Amino acid sequence: MALIDLKHVGKTYTSEEVATTALKNITLTIESGEFVAIMGPSGSGKSTLLHILGFLDYPSEGSYHFDGKSIEQYKSTELARVRNKKMGFVFQAFNLLPRTSVLENVKLPLLYSGLKESRWTERALKAIEAVGLTHRVQHEPSQLSGGEKQRVAIARALVNDPEVIFADEPTGNLDSKSGQQVMEIIQDLNEKQGHTIILITHETYTAETAKRIIRVKDGEIESDTAVKKRVDARESFTK
């Protein structure tokens, strides 16, 4: 059974009586353990697709089954729970809480997890270690570089050990060296830890770190191909 199963999904926004179609007729399955890059020019609908996949937005047409269950069958508290337990998000703009330490930022998903508070610090430290920021635990976001901020965001996404990690242009705000470090971590998460990764990017070299590339244009899937010559982020990641 596929982890993610979309059938004829469409999304139309209506604002001030003007309907804008962001997605139409998307049919797509993603298996557990895959590493998928979604590519497309800006305005192509790739972000909308990611939001729908990540339970942050609802499709206006079609069906979406996550883990075998239709999105319509989830109550809003259950959606929150799935986001908390099974999904991790990494955003282009990092979205860390200002004036809050790295440790507290990484703990954030644990607040809503139902896990005993006595275990929060241990879990958060493990996630911080996984992204190599143990020496920055008590720093605040303003004291970190862009690459470090994004690694904190990845640690936050990891802390509940989710099934799937959604990364929306994670390297978009980073220089190439930091971007490479971030992609290394993401690639490892897929290969060594077995996390499903869904990555949005408009850069081909970033997309080619994935195993499969889905190209989106004007709200439709243009192509869906396996990556033949995969880029190893550790070795040849240059602009």
Next chain:
Amino acid sequence: MTLKYTFKTALVGLRTNKSRSALTILGIVIGITAIILVMSIGQGAQDLIVGQIQGLGSKTIAVIPGRQPTGPSDVASLFTDSLKQKDIDALERKENAPNIKTIMPVVFGSDSFAYGDETYRGTIFGATDLMQQVFDLHPDQGIFFTNEDVKSRAQVAVIGSKVKTELFGASEAVNQKIKIKEKSFRVIGVLPTQGQVSFFNFDEIVMMPYTTAQDYLFGIKYFHRFIVEADEDKNIGATVKDIERTLRISHNIEDPAKDDFFIQTQADLASTLSTITNVLTLLLTSIAAISLVVGGVGIMNIMLVSVTERTREIGLRKAVGATEGNILQQFLTEAIVLTVVGGLVGIALGALFSFLVSVVLSTYVGLAWKFTFPITASIIGISISGAIGLVFGIYPARQASKKSPIEALRYE
């Protein structure tokens, strides 16, 4: 999310905007301060008044001529000569009023007292030697007049400390003669300084046998008051009834509505005055409470701004698994923490100010004003401020919880 962490999150949220949080709670602080101050001063005033009335002896009953006036055109209230010697004789008979311990007839008026070139205007109080025990008055120079002086209409006077100072200065007053209405009275005693006791200022008084005052000064045969003392507290009610019955017979009154006298106990007086101070306190407290509503609206306003500012934070929290309930709880807790902190600061300030007021009143004004920490007012204050946080926080908190996560994350 645990309650402890909700609080911690709220505190962090408020601490990141320290000066704004402080300004936000200012309205609540001022409102609660005003309420505590008003309630504390009201309580102090009430304690003072009731204490002084009870200081006059809780067993005393005043019989007052005329009728309790029921309106401006009530002529009966003017029948002020209804209390006569025959009434005293009737009340003194044990079969009429078995629980009466003492009856003291009283006459009073105001006039000028003269000694040499000095004059002073004050109150003349004609009574009996029982005055000493009823009002706990004991001259510190000379003596009080006796029952013999009352019978013989002796032209003697006991003067208050202010009268003494004004007329005699530092020189000896006892055995000197003062003049009132061209008649001479020998000073036999001087009272120590008493200060204001209830409605009388005994420092500005000249006391003499009532017989003397009636004959030589007022030219009347009736009395202005009977001060009756019951033998025990529990017999006050029965004694009041005995007095009413006896006086009605003595005055040939059948219909109680036509009474030409009325009776006031210290308890009546205390409860009437307590009612007045309570109403005043309530009135002022209500005015102060309006400022709390204004403070609450201020909180709502700032919380709404804060919700807009923190749209991104809300979106993020939702993306990592916060439910609407979690977000609602977080912002509501922030509002309540704000208002309760405001309430606590207000209580501290209110208590401090009312303590200062009590110091000023007791040190500089000379009132026997006691400071008591307003516990009831504090509990009310904390509850009200918490409730304000709840009422005015719920709308912004709901706004926050309803934000869609992608709208929130897109927000720049």
